[in-house]
Amino acid sequence: MEDIRPRRSALYIPGSNTRAQEKAKGLPVDTIIFDLEDSVFDEVKPKAREQVVETIRAGGYGHREIVMRVNAARTEFFEDDMTAAVKAKPNAVLLSKVESTAEIFAAERHLRGRPETQGIALWAMVETARGLQDIAEIAASVRTPEGHRLKGLLLGTNDIIRETAVKGGGDRTPVLPWLSMAVLAARTEKLFILDGVYNDFADVKGFEAECAQGRALGMDGKTIIHPSQIEAANRLYAPSKAEVDEAREIIAAFAKPENAQKGVIAIQGRMVERLHAKIATRTLKLHETIVARS
Ligand code: COA
Ligand code: MG
Numbered sequence: 001m002e003d004i005r006p007r008r009s010a011l012y013i014p015g016s017n018t019r020a021q022e023k024a025k026g027l028p029v030d031t032i033i034f035d036l037e038d039s040v041f042d043e044v045k046p047k048a049r050e051q052v053v054e055t056i057r058a059g060g061y062g063h064r065e066i067v068m069r070v071n072a073a074r075t076e077f078f079e080d081d082m083t084a085a086v087k088a089k090p091n092a093v094l095l096s097k098v099e100s101t102a103e104i105f106a107a108e109r110h111l112r113g114r115p116e117t118q119g120i121a122l123w124a125m126v127e128t129a130r131g132l133q134d135i136a137e138i139a140a141s142v143r144t145p146e147g148h149r150l151k152g153l154l155l156g157t158n159d160i161i162r163e164t165a166v167k168g169g170g171d172r173t174p175v176l177p178w179l180s181m182a183v184l185a186a187r188t189e190k191l192f193i194l195d196g197v198y199n200d201f202a203d204v205k206g207f208e209a210e211c212a213q214g215r216a217l218g219m220d221g222k223t224i225i226h227p228s229q230i231e232a233a234n235r236l237y238a239p240s241k242a243e244v245d246e247a248r249e250i251i252a253a254f255a256k257p258e259n260a261q262k263g264v265i266a267i268q269g270r271m272v273e274r275l276h277a278k279i280a281t282r283t284l285k286l287h288e289t290i291v292a293r294s
Contacts, residue, residue, distance in 0.1 A: 003151060003192065004282055004285050004286055004289070005030075005065065005289070006030050006221070006237075006238070006286055006289055006290050006293075007030050007031050007065070007152075007192060007194060007220055007221040008030050008221045008222070008233050008234045008236075008237035008238055008290075009028075009029045009030050009031065009221060009222060009224055009229070009230050009233035009234050009237070010029070010030065010031035010032075010033055010067070010154075010194055010221055010222070010223045010224065011024065011027065011029045011031065011032050011033065011223075011224050011225070011227075011230070012033045012035050012039065012069075012197070012223060012224070012225050013032060013033065013034055013035060014035055014039035014040055014048070015034050015035050015036045015039070015040045015045075015048035015049065015051060015052045016039075016040050016041075016044050016047065016048040016051070018051060018055070021034070021052075021055050023227070024061070024064070025060050025061055025062070027227055027230060028230055028231075028234065028293075028294070029064060029224075029230055029234075030064065030065060030221065030234075031064065031065040031066075031067060031221075032061060032064050032065070032066055032067065033067045033068075033069050033094060033223070034052045034055065034056065034066070034067065034068050034069065034090070035069045036048060036049055036052060036068065036069060036070055036071060036077070036081055036084075037069050037070065037071050037072075037096045038096075045071075045077055046080070049080060049081060049084045050084075052068060052084070052088065053084050053087050053088040056068065056088040056089070056090055057087070057088060057089075063293055065091045065092070066090045066091050066092075067090055067091060067092045067093070067094050067123065068081075068084075068085050068088055068090040068092075068093050068094065069093075069094040069096055069125075070082060070085060070093055070094065070095060070096065070107075071096060072095070072096050072097040072098075072103070073095065073098075073102075073103040073106045073107070074103075078106070082107060082110040082111075083110070085110070085111075085120070086110060086111065086114070086116075086117055089116065089117065089119075089120060090120065091119070091120070091121060092120065092121040092122065092123045092151065092152075093107060093111075093120060093121075093122055093123070094123045094124075094125060094154065095107055095122060095123070095124050095125060096125045096127070096156070097125060097127055097128050097131065097156070097159070098124040098125055098126060098131055098138055099128055099130040099131045099134065099138075100130075100134060100137075100138065101137060101138060101140075101141040101144070101147060103124075104122060104124065104138070104141045104146070104147050104150055105141070105146040105147065107122055108122070108146045108147065108149060111149065112146075120149070121149050121150075121151040121152075122147075122149040122150050122151065123150070123151060123152045123153070123154060124138060124150060124152075124153055124154070125153075125154045125155070125156050126138065126153055126154070126155060126156065126182060127155065127156025127157070127158075127159035127160055127196075128159060128160070128163055129160075129163050129164055132160065132178050132181065132182070135153070135181060135182055135185040136184075136185045136188065138153075138185075139153065139185040139186060139188060139189040139191055140188075140189055142189050142190075142191065143189070150189075150191065151191060151192065152186070152191050152192040152193060152194065152220075153182060153185065153186045153191055153192075153193045153194075154193070154194045154196075154223060155179065155182055155193070155194065155195055155196040155223075156196055157172075157175060157179075157195075157196025157197065158196065158197065158199065160175060160178065160196075161175065171209075171213070172210070172213065176217075179195070179214075179217050179219075180217060180218075183217055183218040183219065187218070192220045192221075193218070193219055193220055194219060194220060194221045194222065194223050195210075195211075195214035195217075195219040195221070195222045195223065196223060197222075197223050197224060197225050198210050198222075198224070198225075198229065199225070201225060201226035201228050201229055202228070204228070204232060207229055207232055207233075208232045208236060210222075211232055211233055211236035211237065212236055214237075215236060215237055219237075220237070221233065221237050222236075222237060234290075238286075238287070238290050239283045239286055239287045239290075243283055244283065244284065244287045246280070247279075247280035247281075247283040247284050247287075248280075248284065249267060250267065250272055250276050250277050250280040251277060251280050251281065251284070253265055253267055253272065254274070254277045
């Protein structure tokens, strides 16, 4: 069945910041990403790893989806991070700086064959030039037995900008082709995709504009770094009232007996096809889940 869990806001929290982790229990985010990678200083990683396992095991996060971001497969931290993930049993393990299917398979080797890890998904961050080049192949690993756990892609725009030397900020013109390519790769394999972070957490207007842009590009949600970004991400990535009303109208129209055999109909001077009814059903499901949460 298609995964339509809302992921409007996915909040990163440094694995070493227990105060923020505690605070997140009361924040209206859809997803929490406990980070063991770049937000944690190397010397602090072992301690942070232990703390994150403890925090996730202790629970108290309600409906929020719990994700553990581990260090890249080619780092000295990966094996211990994966062992910790098996203990913590988050909803998903987020692999950082993924550049090949081999890294997805390396994570799978830690998870497979254990009944207790059955429900753990894998998410992949694409945030390097190499990862972007091979993103279609990385996404396609979901069709292999070793890659079946892959559910979504996350973009690491800060790393992409740094490595490629394009200019960041503004309306993101230099990275737009890559963002679109990533959306295409995700959709091809029916994965979800979350946009990169917006660093300037005091700039609400700029953040709103980037959420609207990400949504127009086809993203499912926004990764965020600060509580000040939750409200806008939740609002801008939720189906709007107009979208919900239209979805209801389309479903009602196709449900009429006179339209039962029709592939295409007209609603108020516009052509509406069966495929729109499918999209409408998804919009309503998403909307209902969001309403139930608030
Ligand atoms: N998750 C949960 N709570 C957070 C938070 C986060 N990511 N970032 C800040 N907060 C909390 C703070 O703990 C503080 O709460 P308190 O007053 O009860 O202690 C409150 O929000 C206000 O924080 P503020 O003082 O404005 O920010 P800061 O200077 O403490 O932290 C950052 C700023 C950027 C260092 C911090 O937001 C952060 O670490 N974000 C995540 C970074 C990350 O994980 N990056 C890796 C992926 S890109
Ligand atoms: Mg990164």
